[in-house]
Amino acid sequence: EQINKGKYKHYMQKEIHEQPESLTTTMRGRLLRGGSCKAKTVLLGGLKDHLKTIRRSRRIVFIGCGTSYNAALAARPILEELSGVPVTMEIASDLLDRQGPIYREDTAVFVSQSGETADTLLALEYTLENGALCVGITNTVGSVIARNTHCGVHINAGCEIGVASTKAYTSQIVVMAMLALAIGGDTISKQERREAIIDGLFDLPNKIREVLKLDQEMKDLAKLLIAEQSLLVFGRGYNYATALEGALKVKEVALMHSEGILAGEMKHGPLALVDENLPIVVIATHDACFSKQQSVIQQLRARKGRLIVMCSKGDAASVCPGGGCRVIEVPQVEDCLQPVVNIVPFQLLAYHLTVLRGYNVDQPRNLAKSVTTQ
Numbered sequence: 001e002q003i004n005k006g007k008y009k010h011y012m013q014k015e016i017h018e019q020p021e022s023l024t025t026t027m028r029g030r031l032l033r034g035g036s037c038k039a040k041t042v043l044l045g046g047l048k049d050h051l052k053t054i055r056r057s058r059r060i061v062f063i064g065c066g067t068s069y070n071a072a073l074a075a076r077p078i079l080e081e082l083s084g085v086p087v088t089m090e091i092a093s094d095l096l097d098r099q100g101p102i103y104r105e106d107t108a109v110f111v112s113q114s115g116e117t118a119d120t121l122l123a124l125e126y127t128l129e130n131g132a133l134c135v136g137i138t139n140t141v142g143s144v145i146a147r148n149t150h151c152g153v154h155i156n157a158g159c160e161i162g163v164a165s166t167k168a169y170t171s172q173i174v175v176m177a178m179l180a181l182a183i184g185g186d187t188i189s190k191q192e193r194r195e196a197i198i199d200g201l202f203d204l205p206n207k208i209r210e211v212l213k214l215d216q217e218m219k220d221l222a223k224l225l226i227a228e229q230s231l232l233v234f235g236r237g238y239n240y241a242t243a244l245e246g247a248l249k250v251k252e253v254a255l256m257h258s259e260g261i262l263a264g265e266m267k268h269g270p271l272a273l274v275d276e277n278l279p280i281v282v283i284a285t286h287d288a289c290f291s292k293q294q295s296v297i298q299q300l301r302a303r304k305g306r307l308i309v310m311c312s313k314g315d316a317a318s319v320c321p322g323g324g325c326r327v328i329e330v331p332q333v334e335d336c337l338q339p340v341v342n343i344v345p346f347q348l349l350a351y352h353l354t355v356l357r358g359y360n361v362d363q364p365r366n367l368a369k370s371v372t373t374q
């Protein structure tokens with residue numbers, strides 16, 4: 001049942017639209033509500049015997065490639081906030097190129113949809129040799145990474161066929177948010193924050209249903225962008241990862257140059273590219289970085305930038321006073337879960353751009369679903 005296209009034309013389209021269900025499956029049995037019907041706890045069976053060790057780690061190192069790396073990047077801030085343990089990021093091939101330091105006191109978290117990616121696997125071997133605790137987050141039960149790590153969590157997103165990873169990305173973020181909650185434990189000072197996140201997780205499938213209604217709007221946007229050479233995406237904070245992942249989706253399937261840029265770096269180079277022709281998406285949903293993104297928008301507008309602004313519902317006037325930019329309004333959720341919502345319009349945009357440009361959606365040229373060679 002999982003591996004036919006059902007009512008959809010392409011696997012990627014199906015996998016984008018089934019995210020309310022795949023996220024529900026990812027969370028099933030792992031979020032526990034207390035007696036008063038209030039969300040209370042997270043239970044990750046595969047980690048329960050290792051949580052103490054993880055909490056005492058010198059640092060947590062996320063290791064992955066491509067979309068899986070981006071998912072870990074999206075989860076990094078909440079892991080730092082709830083665990084209090086320093087979190088660093090490693091692209092698997094780069095860790096190997098540098099033979100970067102890994103310590104016995106580290107916890108290394110390997111993120112991989114397939115569980116078979118060669119670079120990630122070699123990084124796992126290297127990390128095991130260096131004595132760190134290795135945690136696997138994969139979508140494939142019995143995969144090499146799942147088997148060779150000390151413990152782990154399956155994301156249970158269901159089989160993903162499209163080369164462009166979509167539903168696995170959102171499920172990976174949700175698993176890592178649950179990981180942050182589990183590592184964070186039960187400190188009183190963070191109780192309210194934890195409960196807000198757990199409530200947000202319960203409601204997330206509904207919010208994804210809501211954001212999927214932007215399908216036609218994204219198709220219209222794709223029609224406008226069909227002949228463009230390039231697309232920039234500016235994000236920061238929780239949504240720096242969304243900028244990287246949104247650009248990766250457009251690049252890998254629509255074969256259009258696209259670059260995700262950390263908005264805080266804008267003045268250090270990318271600003272030189274801005275003119276009235278180059279389309280730029282600015283992610284400015286409501287979180288602690290909102291006013292900084294408002295100021296980025298002002299600066300881009302002052303240079304006549306051609307802006308598409310993604311904002312929280314009801315914020316259109318405050319992100320684009322006086323009009324003049326195209327606005328994509330998305331439902332607002334708890335800040336650390338916002339990347340799960342915000343990526344969906346990019347997935348839809350990449351999908352429609354690809355179909356309109358006449359390229360192969362499920363099997364982009366030169367790419368394989370699982371990169372098993374170095």
Ligand code: AGP
Nearest residue numbers: 066067068112113114117164165
């Ligand atoms: C995602 O759209 C890409 N096809 C690619 O970046 C992928 O995420 C990467 O190769 C890692 O794969 P993995 O998650 O199976 O390890």
